[in-house]
Amino acid sequence: MGDIGGVWAGALVRNAARRLQFAAAAVEGIAEEVAAVASLIGGSLEAGGKILVCGNGGSAACAQHFAAEFTGKLKIDRAPYPAISLTTDTSALTAIANDYGYDEVFSRQVQALARPGDVVVGLSTSGSSRNVVKAFEAARAVGALTVGLTGADDALGADHSLSVPLRETARIQEAHDLILHELAQVAERILVPDLAFDASSCPFGFVLEERELAEFREWVAQTGQRLVTTNGVYDLFHSGHAASLAAARAQGDRLVVLVNDDASVRRLKGESRPIRGEAERVGDIARLPMADHVVLMTADDPRSLLEVLKPAVHAKGRDYEGRGLIEAETVEQGGGEIVYLDLVPGVSTTGLVERATR
Known part of the structure; x- marks a missing residue:
């Protein structure tokens, strides 16, 4: 040894x-x-x-x-x-x-x-x-x-x-x-009931409700934190998801993951999806140390949430680069930037589904 x-x-x-x-x-x-x-x-x-x-x-x-x-x-x-x-x-x-x-x-x-x-x-x-x-x-x-x-x-x-x-x-x-x-x-x-909440004393739960987002964003700004967001379905959670979330978290101080709810997944990907319900998918992310919060997206894309959150960085996989990301304008108008993250080669939810159904 x-x-x-x-x-x-x-x-x-x-x-x-x-x-x-x-x-x-x-x-x-x-x-x-x-x-x-x-x-x-x-x-x-x-x-x-x-x-x-x-x-x-x-x-x-x-x-x-x-x-x-x-x-x-x-x-x-x-x-x-x-x-x-x-x-x-x-x-x-x-x-x-x-x-x-x-x-x-x-x-x-x-x-x-x-x-x-x-x-x-x-x-x-x-x-x-x-x-x-x-x-x-x-x-x-x-x-x-x-x-x-x-x-x-x-x-x-x-x-x-x-x-x-x-x-x-x-x-x-x-x-x-x-x-x-x-x-x-x-x-x-x-x-001291009126004591402020600093960056190490987050008063918000892991799952953020849409009605909380404005107050959450104000707290992030007051405490000088660099907010990072990313979004996706996170069906059949795999190593590529974990790697992208870790890379996104490294871009700032607090990571909020926007997860499509079941209804929006069906609209985007068909009635056969999601394979796992929103509670299970959020639970997968909750078990990871790099994610600070999750927001369930009822809309098909994250623009309405990003308008409120105004992240410093919105992280997406490298496969979205050059494809005219729909939320890019919203993020940039809020003072943020889009950062594209490298993918784990050969790992995707679609690939896992195809292999499982052969």
Whole structure:
């Protein structure tokens, strides 16, 4: 397994990136639970409470980072809020560990600092860190709420658990960082209802309704993002689709994919299409990390949507170049440009259909 031109080294990085995609998908799966815990944190701070955070090793770094998001800010300026990482006071940590044992390094601080209605957040990739368990016991004794972040295993006994189905320490910590950022992000908007949404805090769902597009476009402009659009049917999703969407996403900061609804596909391609319904086709795109949003097109072409979205770039396959693209004038009048993307040779939905029906 020698390093031949960095082959195995590159594989390590690619494999870790793939597993991180799974970790992010796991966080997406508990989005409502994360939002509910963020609401509890926001309510505690609004009532005059504070956050105490603890964890060991890499989780200690995550704990410090989380506390800093409240005493500092995420991105947009707002009032600071009381959050304390119990991992930073070396005198307290070493004195307590020396006199009472390492299991008590957080619980003694919780006893000293926590009050009813405070929130104690504990991070444990193993899900069984004894000093975090003891911190939660101390928190409950004084009437503080407890929130545990773990991997697949959870024996912390928290009032509220945010667990991700992972057993790899690095990926769990990365998932925890994502959760902690969103706990802070949602909580601060509960505390400051008129706080703006920056480029990293998109308030729109994956599927954009036509009635939302003007507001969405205004937010994109206000946050200085470069908007990219592309459109198609995306029937029998294949490697060419994935490659074109990745290439389109590389043209800017946010990619909106305009997908023909079932009725428009039948008008364009006949009653035998689509092979797969619009919900399945949108679901294919939703599973890809490069697509930020989808809009279902009820019209046969994207011009009416592009008039509202005014993308900086509208991306199409190289096979459309020189064919008088119908939406080109709309895009250019809105200040954008058409970018033609290279195709994956020999891959097309029509070809797949023909091979399947031989």
